[in-house]
Amino acid sequence: MHMHPDITRLREGLPAQPLTDAALARWRVRADVTAAIDALAQFDAGAGLEDVPALARLFSDSAAAADLAGELIGALAQALVAEPLAQVPLGHATAPGVARLRLASHGRASLSLAAHSCRERTVPVTALFEDGLAHDIIIAGVGKAMVHQHDGACLTNNEVTLAPGTQLFRNGMSQTRQIIAVSRPLLVLQLTREAVRPRPSREISMASGDLVKTISGSKQSSQQMMALAVLGALGHAAAVTVMAELARDQVAERDLRWEALRQCLAMDARVGLGVLETLAGDGADALCAPAAALQRQLCATRPDLAPLMTEAV
Numbered sequence: 264m265h266m267h268p269d270i271t272r273l274r275e276g277l278p279a280q281p282l283t284d285a286a287l288a289r290w291r292v293r294a295d296v297t298a299a300i301d302a303l304a305q306f307d308a309g310a311g312l313e314d315v316p317a318l319a320r321l322f323s324d325s326a327a328a329a330d331l332a333g334e335l336i337g338a339l340a341q342a343l344v345a346e347p348l349a350q351v352p353l354g355h356a357t358a359p360g361v362a363r364l365r366l367a368s369h370g371r372a373s374l375s376l377a378a379h380s381c382r383e384r385t386v387p388v389t390a391l392f393e394d395g396l397a398h399d400i401i402i403a404g405v406g407k408a409m410v411h412q413h414d415g416a417c418l419t420n421n422e423v424t425l426a427p428g429t430q431l432f433r434n435g436m437s438q439t440r441q442i443i444a445v446s447r448p449l450l451v452l453q454l455t456r457e458a459v460r461p462r463p464s465r466e467i468s469m470a471s472g473d474l475v476k477t478i479s480g481s482k483q484s485s486q487q488m489m490a491l492a493v494l495g496a497l498g499h500a501a502a503v504t505v506m507a508e509l510a511r512d513q514v515a516e517r518d519l520r521w522e523a524l525r526q527c528l529a530m531d532a533r534v535g536l537g538v539l540e541t542l543a544g545d546g547a548d549a550l551c552a553p554a555a556a557l558q559r560q561l562c563a564t565r566p567d568l569a570p571l572m573t574e575a576v
Contacts, residue, residue, distance in 0.1 A: 280349035286338035287351065295321075295331055303369035306456060312398055318374075318454060322398045325428040328452045329402045332376055335366070360445075371457040376450065379406065384444035389468055389475050390418075392439045394461040397453060399431040399440075404449035410440045413465075418472035425449060436462060463518065477518070484516045491519075495526035503531045510538045517549050524554075536561075536571050 290296055298317035305315050312319050321328045343349055354365035364376045390411045406425040411418065414437060422443075423429070431440050442449065463477040479485050494502040509515055509523040524542070528535030539561075542554035561568055 280342075280346045282342040283339065283346050283349035283351060286342040287335075287353075290335045290338060293331075293334065295327070299331070299374060300367045300369075303367060303372045303374060306454070307370035307372035312454070321452060322400045322430065322454060325400055325402060328400050329427070332402055332450065332452060371459070373453075373455050375453045375455070377453055379404070379442055379445050379449040379451070381445045381448060386443060387441055387469060389466050390439055390441060391464055391466050391478075392436050393464040394436050394458040395433075396435070396456045397431075397433040398455075399451050399453050401425050401427055401429040402450040402452055403427055403447075404445065405447040406442055406449050407444040408440050408442050411438070411467075413437055413439075413467055413472070416472075418467055418469070420469070436465065463516075479516060479518050484519045487519055488522050491522050491526050495529055498530060500530065503527055503534055506530075507534055507538050511541060513548055520550060521553070524550075532568060533571050536568065540572075 291300070295317070299321060302315045302317040306312070306318060312322060321331060339351060343351075351364075354368075356363045360380050360382055362378045366374045366376060368374070384407060387409070390409075390413075392411070392413055404425070404427075408423045408425055408431065410421045410423055410431070412421075413419075423431070423440075425442070433439055463479055465477055466475040467473070468475050479488065491506065494506075506523045506527040510520050510527060512520065524535065524538055527538055539554055539558055542548055542550045543558045545551055548554075558572075562572065
Protein backbone atom coordinates (compact mmCIF):
# COMPACT_ATOMS: atom_id res chain seq x y z
CA MET A 264 0.00 0.00 0.00
CA HIS A 265 1.34 3.41 -0.96
CA MET A 266 1.55 5.92 1.91
CA HIS A 267 1.82 9.62 1.08
CA PRO A 268 4.99 11.17 2.63
CA ASP A 269 2.90 13.78 4.46
CA ILE A 270 0.82 11.05 6.11
CA THR A 271 4.00 9.12 6.97
CA ARG A 272 5.42 12.21 8.66
CA LEU A 273 2.29 12.54 10.80
CA ARG A 274 2.33 8.84 11.74
CA GLU A 275 5.98 9.02 12.78
CA GLY A 276 5.37 11.95 15.09
CA LEU A 277 7.75 14.23 13.19
CA PRO A 278 7.03 17.99 12.93
CA ALA A 279 3.99 18.03 10.68
CA GLN A 280 4.35 21.53 9.23
CA PRO A 281 7.82 22.99 9.81
CA LEU A 282 7.69 25.29 6.77
CA THR A 283 4.29 26.73 7.69
CA ASP A 284 5.26 27.26 11.32
CA ALA A 285 8.54 28.89 10.26
CA ALA A 286 6.79 31.20 7.79
CA LEU A 287 4.39 32.42 10.46
CA ALA A 288 7.21 32.84 13.00
CA ARG A 289 9.24 34.94 10.53
CA TRP A 290 6.24 37.18 9.87
CA ARG A 291 5.56 37.69 13.56
CA VAL A 292 9.06 39.00 14.27
CA ARG A 293 8.88 41.70 11.61
CA ALA A 294 9.21 45.11 13.25
CA ASP A 295 5.88 46.42 11.94
CA VAL A 296 4.04 43.25 12.92
CA THR A 297 5.54 43.17 16.42
CA ALA A 298 4.71 46.84 16.91
CA ALA A 299 1.10 46.35 15.75
CA ILE A 300 0.56 43.29 17.95
CA ASP A 301 2.02 45.06 20.99
CA ALA A 302 -0.14 48.14 20.27
CA LEU A 303 -3.34 46.09 20.52
CA ALA A 304 -3.03 46.20 24.32
CA GLN A 305 -3.17 50.00 24.23
CA PHE A 306 -6.10 49.97 21.81
CA ASP A 307 -7.91 47.40 23.97
CA ALA A 308 -7.50 49.72 26.98
CA GLY A 309 -9.55 52.39 25.18
CA ALA A 310 -7.00 54.46 23.24
CA GLY A 311 -8.14 56.04 20.00
CA LEU A 312 -6.53 54.90 16.76
CA GLU A 313 -4.82 58.27 16.38
CA ASP A 314 -3.06 57.68 19.71
CA VAL A 315 -1.56 54.35 18.64
CA PRO A 316 0.99 55.11 15.87
CA ALA A 317 1.79 51.48 15.04
CA LEU A 318 -1.87 50.84 14.20
CA ALA A 319 -2.69 54.30 12.85
CA ARG A 320 -0.02 53.87 10.17
CA LEU A 321 -1.63 50.68 8.88
CA PHE A 322 -5.06 52.27 8.62
CA SER A 323 -3.92 55.49 6.94
CA ASP A 324 -1.40 54.00 4.50
CA SER A 325 -2.69 51.18 2.29
CA ALA A 326 0.86 50.42 1.12
CA ALA A 327 1.93 49.69 4.70
CA ALA A 328 -1.16 47.54 5.25
CA ALA A 329 -0.58 45.70 1.96
CA ASP A 330 3.06 45.04 2.88
CA LEU A 331 2.08 43.61 6.27
CA ALA A 332 -0.63 41.37 4.79
CA GLY A 333 1.22 40.48 1.59
CA GLU A 334 4.28 39.20 3.40
CA LEU A 335 2.11 36.84 5.44
CA ILE A 336 -0.03 35.64 2.54
CA GLY A 337 2.94 35.08 0.24
CA ALA A 338 5.01 33.17 2.78
CA LEU A 339 2.10 31.00 3.95
CA ALA A 340 0.92 30.24 0.41
CA GLN A 341 4.40 29.02 -0.53
CA ALA A 342 4.66 26.90 2.62
CA LEU A 343 1.22 25.38 2.14
CA VAL A 344 2.07 24.24 -1.36
CA ALA A 345 4.86 22.15 0.16
CA GLU A 346 2.75 21.15 3.19
CA PRO A 347 -0.82 20.67 1.94
CA LEU A 348 -1.96 19.14 5.25
CA ALA A 349 -0.71 22.05 7.36
CA GLN A 350 -3.08 24.19 9.38
CA VAL A 351 -2.27 27.83 10.01
CA PRO A 352 -2.66 28.38 13.80
CA LEU A 353 -4.72 31.54 13.44
CA GLY A 354 -8.42 32.00 14.11
CA HIS A 355 -10.46 31.86 10.92
CA ALA A 356 -14.04 31.78 9.71
CA THR A 357 -15.78 31.47 6.37
CA ALA A 358 -19.21 32.31 5.01
CA PRO A 359 -20.55 32.41 1.44
CA GLY A 360 -18.38 34.90 -0.42
CA VAL A 361 -16.13 35.92 2.49
CA ALA A 362 -13.26 34.47 4.52
CA ARG A 363 -11.69 35.99 7.66
CA LEU A 364 -8.31 35.41 9.29
CA ARG A 365 -7.59 36.77 12.77
CA LEU A 366 -3.98 37.96 12.76
CA ALA A 367 -3.75 38.91 16.43
CA SER A 368 -5.92 39.88 19.38
CA HIS A 369 -5.68 41.32 22.87
CA GLY A 370 -8.72 41.38 25.14
CA ARG A 371 -11.51 43.10 23.22
CA ALA A 372 -9.25 44.26 20.36
CA SER A 373 -8.55 42.24 17.20
CA LEU A 374 -6.62 42.72 13.96
CA SER A 375 -8.00 40.68 11.05
CA LEU A 376 -7.93 40.16 7.30
CA ALA A 377 -11.13 39.67 5.31
CA ALA A 378 -11.28 38.47 1.69
CA HIS A 379 -14.47 39.04 -0.33
CA SER A 380 -15.06 37.21 -3.62
CA CYS A 381 -16.66 38.83 -6.67
CA ARG A 382 -20.42 39.30 -6.63
CA GLU A 383 -23.06 41.34 -8.40
CA ARG A 384 -24.49 44.45 -6.79
CA THR A 385 -27.21 43.52 -4.30
CA VAL A 386 -28.97 46.02 -2.06
CA PRO A 387 -29.63 44.37 1.33
CA VAL A 388 -33.11 44.17 2.81
CA THR A 389 -31.91 44.92 6.33
CA ALA A 390 -28.86 46.39 8.06
CA LEU A 391 -27.39 45.12 11.32
CA PHE A 392 -26.19 47.71 13.84
CA GLU A 393 -23.76 46.25 16.38
CA ASP A 394 -22.15 47.76 19.46
CA GLY A 395 -18.42 48.30 19.17
CA LEU A 396 -15.82 50.02 17.02
CA ALA A 397 -14.24 49.03 13.68
CA HIS A 398 -11.66 50.55 11.34
CA ASP A 399 -11.30 49.11 7.81
CA ILE A 400 -8.84 49.85 5.02
CA ILE A 401 -9.04 48.31 1.56
CA ILE A 402 -5.74 46.67 0.59
CA ALA A 403 -6.70 45.32 -2.83
CA GLY A 404 -9.73 44.99 -5.09
CA VAL A 405 -12.68 47.11 -6.22
CA GLY A 406 -16.25 47.17 -4.98
CA LYS A 407 -19.10 49.15 -3.46
CA ALA A 408 -20.24 49.55 0.13
CA MET A 409 -23.36 51.01 1.71
CA VAL A 410 -22.72 53.11 4.80
CA HIS A 411 -25.72 53.45 7.15
CA GLN A 412 -26.57 55.89 9.93
CA HIS A 413 -29.47 55.29 12.31
CA ASP A 414 -30.30 57.68 15.13
CA GLY A 415 -33.09 55.54 16.53
CA ALA A 416 -35.75 57.09 14.32
CA CYS A 417 -34.23 57.93 10.94
CA LEU A 418 -32.14 55.70 8.66
CA THR A 419 -29.80 57.31 6.08
CA ASN A 420 -27.67 55.49 3.51
CA ASN A 421 -24.63 56.51 1.48
CA GLU A 422 -22.96 54.44 -1.25
CA VAL A 423 -19.14 54.40 -1.25
CA THR A 424 -16.71 53.16 -3.91
CA LEU A 425 -14.12 50.73 -2.54
CA ALA A 426 -10.56 50.73 -3.89
CA PRO A 427 -7.08 50.36 -2.38
CA GLY A 428 -6.74 53.02 0.32
CA THR A 429 -10.47 53.46 0.99
CA GLN A 430 -11.13 53.73 4.73
CA LEU A 431 -14.34 52.82 6.53
CA PHE A 432 -15.25 53.46 10.16
CA ARG A 433 -17.98 52.28 12.53
CA ASN A 434 -18.47 53.30 16.14
CA GLY A 435 -21.32 52.40 18.47
CA MET A 436 -24.89 51.48 17.63
CA SER A 437 -25.64 54.30 15.18
CA GLN A 438 -23.30 53.29 12.35
CA THR A 439 -22.73 50.25 10.17
CA ARG A 440 -21.57 49.38 6.67
CA GLN A 441 -22.20 46.57 4.21
CA ILE A 442 -20.29 45.52 1.10
CA ILE A 443 -22.92 45.37 -1.64
CA ALA A 444 -20.81 44.66 -4.76
CA VAL A 445 -17.36 43.27 -5.57
CA SER A 446 -16.04 43.64 -9.12
CA ARG A 447 -12.48 42.60 -8.21
CA PRO A 448 -11.83 40.44 -5.10
CA LEU A 449 -11.44 42.64 -2.03
CA LEU A 450 -8.82 42.23 0.67
CA VAL A 451 -9.60 44.26 3.79
CA LEU A 452 -7.53 44.87 6.91
CA GLN A 453 -9.80 45.39 9.91
CA LEU A 454 -9.24 46.58 13.46
CA THR A 455 -12.10 46.02 15.90
CA ARG A 456 -12.82 46.64 19.57
CA GLU A 457 -15.83 45.11 21.30
CA ALA A 458 -17.80 47.19 23.79
CA VAL A 459 -17.20 46.41 27.47
CA ARG A 460 -20.87 45.52 27.89
CA PRO A 461 -22.24 45.17 24.35
CA ARG A 462 -25.81 46.33 23.90
CA PRO A 463 -28.12 44.07 21.86
CA SER A 464 -27.57 44.41 18.13
CA ARG A 465 -30.46 45.85 16.11
CA GLU A 466 -31.55 44.66 12.66
CA ILE A 467 -33.21 47.55 10.82
CA SER A 468 -35.41 47.40 7.72
CA MET A 469 -33.83 49.29 4.81
CA ALA A 470 -37.24 50.13 3.35
CA SER A 471 -38.97 51.53 6.43
CA GLY A 472 -36.23 52.09 9.01
CA ASP A 473 -38.25 49.98 11.47
CA LEU A 474 -36.68 47.57 13.93
CA VAL A 475 -36.91 44.00 12.61
CA LYS A 476 -35.36 42.21 15.58
CA THR A 477 -32.74 42.48 18.30
CA ILE A 478 -29.84 40.07 18.77
CA SER A 479 -27.70 39.58 21.85
CA GLY A 480 -24.45 41.50 21.54
CA SER A 481 -22.73 39.52 24.30
CA LYS A 482 -20.81 36.36 23.45
CA GLN A 483 -21.31 35.09 26.98
CA SER A 484 -25.07 35.63 26.76
CA SER A 485 -25.16 33.88 23.38
CA GLN A 486 -23.32 30.92 24.84
CA GLN A 487 -25.74 30.83 27.76
CA MET A 488 -28.69 31.01 25.35
CA MET A 489 -27.32 28.00 23.49
CA ALA A 490 -26.79 26.16 26.77
CA LEU A 491 -30.40 26.82 27.77
CA ALA A 492 -31.63 25.51 24.43
CA VAL A 493 -29.53 22.35 24.76
CA LEU A 494 -30.69 21.70 28.33
CA GLY A 495 -34.28 22.22 27.23
CA ALA A 496 -33.91 19.87 24.26
CA LEU A 497 -32.42 17.23 26.55
CA GLY A 498 -35.24 17.70 29.08
CA HIS A 499 -32.68 18.11 31.88
CA ALA A 500 -35.10 18.50 34.78
CA ALA A 501 -32.40 19.44 37.28
CA ALA A 502 -31.84 22.69 35.34
CA VAL A 503 -35.38 23.99 35.91
CA THR A 504 -34.55 25.61 39.25
CA VAL A 505 -31.53 27.42 37.77
CA MET A 506 -33.63 28.54 34.79
CA ALA A 507 -36.29 29.93 37.09
CA GLU A 508 -33.69 31.87 39.08
CA LEU A 509 -32.17 33.27 35.89
CA ALA A 510 -35.58 34.35 34.57
CA ARG A 511 -36.17 36.31 37.79
CA ASP A 512 -32.70 37.91 37.77
CA GLN A 513 -33.28 41.53 36.72
CA VAL A 514 -29.53 42.10 36.33
CA ALA A 515 -29.26 39.48 33.58
CA GLU A 516 -29.76 40.35 29.90
CA ARG A 517 -33.40 40.67 28.91
CA ASP A 518 -33.29 38.13 26.04
CA LEU A 519 -31.43 35.61 28.19
CA ARG A 520 -34.06 35.89 30.93
CA TRP A 521 -36.86 35.42 28.40
CA GLU A 522 -35.22 32.30 26.98
CA ALA A 523 -34.84 30.93 30.50
CA LEU A 524 -38.55 31.53 31.10
CA ARG A 525 -39.48 29.89 27.80
CA GLN A 526 -37.45 26.78 28.53
CA CYS A 527 -38.76 26.67 32.09
CA LEU A 528 -42.37 26.75 30.84
CA ALA A 529 -41.65 23.96 28.36
CA MET A 530 -39.94 21.69 30.91
CA ASP A 531 -42.12 22.27 33.98
CA ALA A 532 -45.34 24.21 33.39
CA ARG A 533 -46.09 24.55 37.10
CA VAL A 534 -42.74 26.21 37.89
CA GLY A 535 -42.73 28.21 34.67
CA LEU A 536 -46.19 29.67 35.26
CA GLY A 537 -45.15 30.65 38.77
CA VAL A 538 -42.17 32.56 37.35
CA LEU A 539 -44.41 34.11 34.70
CA GLU A 540 -46.79 35.33 37.38
CA THR A 541 -43.91 36.91 39.30
CA LEU A 542 -42.63 38.76 36.23
CA ALA A 543 -46.07 39.92 35.12
CA GLY A 544 -46.81 41.29 38.57
CA ASP A 545 -43.67 43.41 38.95
CA GLY A 546 -44.20 46.74 37.20
CA ALA A 547 -40.56 47.68 37.67
CA ASP A 548 -39.33 44.62 35.77
CA ALA A 549 -38.39 45.08 32.10
CA LEU A 550 -40.20 41.82 31.35
CA CYS A 551 -43.45 42.85 33.03
CA ALA A 552 -45.30 43.86 29.86
CA PRO A 553 -44.33 40.88 27.67
CA ALA A 554 -44.89 38.50 30.59
CA ALA A 555 -48.38 39.91 31.17
CA ALA A 556 -49.11 39.63 27.44
CA LEU A 557 -47.98 36.00 27.41
CA GLN A 558 -50.08 35.31 30.49
CA ARG A 559 -53.20 36.68 28.77
CA GLN A 560 -52.41 34.70 25.63
CA LEU A 561 -52.07 31.46 27.58
CA CYS A 562 -55.33 32.10 29.40
CA ALA A 563 -57.11 32.54 26.06
CA THR A 564 -55.49 29.70 24.13
CA ARG A 565 -54.60 27.08 26.76
CA PRO A 566 -57.58 26.55 29.09
CA ASP A 567 -55.95 23.30 30.20
CA LEU A 568 -53.35 25.38 32.02
CA ALA A 569 -55.96 27.29 34.01
CA PRO A 570 -55.66 25.10 37.14
CA LEU A 571 -51.89 25.60 37.20
CA MET A 572 -52.28 29.34 36.70
CA THR A 573 -54.74 29.55 39.56
CA GLU A 574 -52.35 27.55 41.72
CA ALA A 575 -49.47 29.85 40.71
CA VAL A 576 -51.50 32.91 41.71
